Amino acid sequence: MVQVITGLGVGGAEGQLRLLLRHLPPEKVECRVVTLTNPGAVADGIRADGTAVTHLGMAGNRDLRAVHRLVRVIRAGGFDVVHTHLYRACVYGRIAARLAGVRAVVATEHSLGESQIEGRPLSTGTRALYRATERLGSGTAAVSATVARRLREWGVADDRIHLAPNGIDPARFRHDPAVRAAVRGRLGLPAGAYTVAGVGRLVQAKRFDLLVRAVAANPRTWLLLSGGGPEREGLLRLAADLGAADRVRVVSAQDGGPDVPEVLAAADVFVSPSPEEAFGLAVVEALAAGLPVLYAACPAIEDLPPDAAPGASRIGGGLRELAAAIGRQRQAGGPDRLPVPPAVDTYHIAHTADRVLALYESALASARKK
Structure with a gap:
């Protein structure tokens, strides 16, 4: 499977991805990471842990060429699950996964606030694009019950929201x-x-x-x-x-x-x-x-x-x-x-990994039925 994230500089979501990769059972999940931008310190750490990281080289929010590059990466890797993290990666990653023919697409919503997402003010366009692309995936993991509630308020169907809290060691x-x-x-x-x-x-x-x-x-x-x-x-x-x-x-x-x-x-x-x-x-x-x-x-x-x-x-x-x-x-x-x-x-990371693994298995089962 492939993990797609907006960037890998120092941050909460980035650190969570690295910790999750350490606790997913390797006999069940073989991962590769794609970062759209900024292969920073966390990328170095993930590589040191033994997981490959690919930098997609996205030039900005409107660099649509990144979709085609990501499609090629997904097809070449033969991935059966795509897991996206952070707003830009969720939008582009869901579209690319669908174009690549992958139906098991999971997202984690790390940073949705009442009035901002990832530290930036929310807008009508941001909400609309999020909702439209969310439907292309299998479901969204919320890092807290509060985030799950906010997703429902945005109009995301309840049966598409799965609680997978952040974890620590x-x-x-x-x-x-x-x-x-x-x-x-x-x-x-x-x-x-x-x-x-x-x-x-x-x-x-x-x-x-x-x-x-x-x-x-x-x-x-x-x-x-x-x-x-x-x-x-x-x-x-x-x-x-x-x-x-x-x-x-x-x-x-x-x-x-x-x-x-x-x-x-x-x-x-x-x-x-x-x-x-x-x-x-x-x-x-x-x-x-x-x-x-x-x-x-x-x-x-x-x-x-x-x-x-x-x-x-x-x-x-x-x-x-x-x-x-x-x-x-x-x-x-x-x-x-x-x-x-x-x-x-x-909030032990082992519990988080168990929930995420169950979500992968559910997404794969649903994709096979289609």
Whole structure:
């Protein structure tokens, strides 16, 4: 089978694809990956894991030649299933699969929000093109119950929507005090410094500027942001303007900095200020690291019973509410690490792989009947 994705730079959907490939049983599924654009760091990782990656060289959203190139790749590979990820790959991939004669076509909807998709505002044309091409596939996997609801509101038939939540490998985030000490020393965090962590792409939609302001308003509190993106320099300037430059660190594993598990090990609390999420993967990772979590929006937690994640608290979306919540959490203190809650096992990547594999088998069975 072939996995088709818009790009393979660093991002949540890209990382999910790599993790899924690691957990699909090789005796049942042999995969190849096609990226329409940007064969970046995740492409390198997928190749290192042993899966071939083809770069289609798509020049832009309206490069229709990419459809013909993708058709040739699908036909040459003799693939019986096509699995698409992210908006552009879903639109082009479904069309190409149909032209190549493949009927078992599965999509994963990673990033559908109430007012945006993949960080871009939704438009009437975007919705119409999505709905029209969605019908060319066998069905769509939603990464959360919230995304499934949004798909229904868009007019996608209920029997075409399948829940396959994002997953993590909990062992990767298990807390290690030695790692904590090493990372804090490497980043120059003072001994005993109360440290807030934030993780994600540094774009306006994630509202990390709000987090910088909230930390700046809390004396003796440090901020450790992990991620890359266009807002990086602006966030550092904001910290300087607020007189908090010495208390803010922005790091990225791609630039030689600590990776996400190391950042979480170094932190005392995790905060997700993003007002709109399709899942909230970083929140689940923080819970796996034993951190208390403050979040503005997280379907991964909101879709579960209240006792599934007792260490996670929803906060208001304003600066005052966020700054006060961080201050209360700091004053409350507590154990070095919380017990890992049931929510983490709910979102184990092994469960995700099982659901996706069942979806492949269902799509193949349906295609054979046709």
